[in-house]
Amino acid sequence: MIEILKPAELAQAKETGALVGRILHTLKDRCAVGTNLLDIDRWARDMIVEAGAESCYVDYAPSFGRGPFGHYICTAVNDAVLHARPYDRALADGDLLTLDLAVSKGGVAADAAISFIVGESRPPESVAMIETTERALAAGIAAAAPGARVGDISHAIGSVLREAGYPVNTEFGGHGIGSTMHQEPHISNTGRPGRGYRLRPGLLLALEPWIMADTAQLVTDADGWTLRSATGCRTAHSEHTIAITDDGAEILTLPSRVRS
Known part of the structure; x- marks a missing residue:
């Protein structure tokens, strides 16, 4: 299913996106050496409930x-990259943490993810990975305009990732979003320009470049959810929800959209 949102729904999408941005960056500010992943999950739950919103994750049960x-948020540490369930683990100095959050409010969902390093350490390889996913995300957003195709976004993202020397996994990528968290079209993190669905104003997309330092292969934890790099290498992941407009793309989950 591909949804094209009406103006009132787009207004709600902006509100939901603002909420996701506020929660993610509040959580980032709270995270420190010694913070437990279960505390992050609890903080996310409290902020979602206080806002009168709903988690897209708690009852999520895909194939x-x-x-x-x-749980209410994905908390991926170091070699974990996607769908990472919070568990009893305290963060250490230099950990690379990704927080991935999807929330629904007023019948419209928004989805975003941020990667950052905990504490004072700044391992250069980790910094480079985070910056690469952020640049790839910016390139994908720049390619998202009415009349462009999904393949244009995928190509823009993949070009940045590959030029930086990272393998690209195509099992999981970006997606349409609207009344539900995951919709068509699928947006691979690499692809050919000029191919795929043609973008239209009113379409919401969650773009999410993610990488692993030296592999494109994933392994699944015993919890049946958490995906890790097959080699144990570090990972990074950046994501925004955007709305296709008459003029291009509007980012809905930016920190600048934070509202009191």
């Missing part, structure tokens, strides 16, 4: 997972 996800 690739094992039963309902059961």
